[in-house]
Amino acid sequence: MPLIALTGGIASGKSTIAARLAEHGAVVVDADRIVRDVQAPGSPVLDRIAAEFGEDVIRADGELDRAALGARVFGDAEALGRLNAIVHPAVKAESQRRFAAARDADPAAVVVYDVPLLVEARVDDPWDLIVVADAPAAEREERLVRERGLDRAEARKRIASQVSDEKRREIADVVIDTAGSLDDTLRQTDGLWRRLSAGETA
Structure with missing residues (x-):
């Protein structure tokens, strides 16, 4: 049973990746729900x-x-x-x-732990693979304003309160670039699923 950690900053597209993996058959455990x-x-x-x-x-x-x-x-x-x-x-x-x-x-289940605070709290757990949803801070700021109705100052404050994108990328085994289109994010996620289905976690 591969145990996958999925993390990313606010508005990085992490939930989109988790939902797609669930469609493929992964068991998604949501850290926010557990909290x-x-x-x-x-x-x-x-x-x-x-x-x-x-x-x-x-x-x-x-x-x-x-x-x-x-x-x-x-x-x-x-x-x-x-x-x-x-x-x-x-x-x-x-x-x-x-x-x-x-x-x-x-x-044989593929278990995906959807966890925002991986770097801060769980990075040393025995994950088979760490996947990072990655988009530039400027793009994530736009999403927070456009999709969640935050004002720009609040959006910047929330992004700044989290660990840096660089620190997330440092611990990543797989980076999914979510700065492009939704189809592009899903294409990368589908590729990850094919890899997991083939038993590839290294």
Whole structure:
């Protein structure tokens, strides 16, 4: 069972690649989904977040107030580190559980972990292949403005808050250039799938 890490910066086209691989038959495990699941109301992770950052980061319905928490940690490396120390171990444990479940269901499955913070948190895990969705920061800025309605300053701030494109490329086994057309991105992804289907991960 090949275990593939798929990463990329905000608006890099990573989700498009993940969806295409899923169409081909890959089991896609979404790190963002796991983060939401481990922070569900009543969870130990949410209780620890509230204890660390204050009950006001919990909404009246018991859900995490992501905006309030974001305001508390954004731009504060020390606070972000404390948050990550709570969340990352729980996400890692749950992702490992889902990888194992996929392997038990189909030992030949190709499992793709769609993970934005690979460089920051999971780069040393035993991946068979690391795939990076790559597009210039200027192009990603345009996508955030055009497709997500962000103003330009906010788009730049979000891109700047992430690890650099250079650091992602340094750890990549495969780079999918998403700066071109959608068809071009899908063509590269289809090529990756053919490689994975042939058992090629080196």
